[in-house]
Amino acid sequence: MRKYENFYLKYKRLLLPVLFAALAVFMVFFVIFPQISSISNLSNDISAASERVQTLKVSLDTIASQNEAELDSKLSTATDALPTVKDISRIFSTLNSAAAASNTSLREFSLEVGGVHGKAAEVTGDLPTAPSMSVVARVEGDIRSLSEFGMALSRKFPLSEVSKIDGSGDTASFQIAFFYKPVNMSMIAEKDNVSALSPADSEFLNKINLENNK
């Protein structure tokens, strides 16, 4: 006991400075350093936010500089070429229009619509390829003109692909896939950076629109 008493008396005057030094070390490691780190994180957040604001400003300027009528027309061409839904009336009109362009006549057609409600109808817009609706069309005309029907169809909107042709005499049946693609609004909403359609893309839309109207 005496030993401890002596030790205490010997170092009594150092007790307070050591206590303060320990407290200072504690403050540095457990209060100041975390604060510095949080300041650094905060500064990163501020920089990211200001970058986002800048992007939004650029996007806003881009939107403001667009010709609304031209933009609507391009969107209309794009959605005509690749509809957002299975549009049966448009398909019927396209088949008739292709028949007229190839001097043939549409006798009948049948559609495999697939799901229209519930899980079967769920098609997300972020698919790598556009889904399609299967159609079988029976067309009447000269057999050489019948092959032109498929050619006319490939130029018309909505986009389609002929996968089978069976013809004899003056009729032929065409197995056609009409493409569509739902809009993935959630994916689009996540994008802040709005850029104007490139001249190449505008030119591409004009070109396919011209082909469609031939």
Next chain:
Amino acid sequence: LVTSERVTAIKNVISKRSELSQFVSGVLASIPEVFSIESVNASLESLALSVSSDSLSEFDNLLSDIIPKVGKKTPIIKTIEISSFTQHEGAYTLGLNFMTAATDQK
């Protein structure tokens, strides 16, 4: 954004879709008018064509000159086979099979 996303999808569809109609139309266009086309059965793998005429010399011309040219200028065609040749009531009917590159991939 919607237009841009749609343009990408349209380009994707156009680049990936098969040009079956163009292929069939190209082959039919090369068959002279003197032949009557009896039937056409086309899929992504093959095109079966049946043509008829009452002139044997036209068939000679078709098989020795026209069909090989079609094969050469259409890269999608891998082989061309004669599936049948028949004669009925003075008219000759030739069956041709054009096998495409898709046949090999199957």
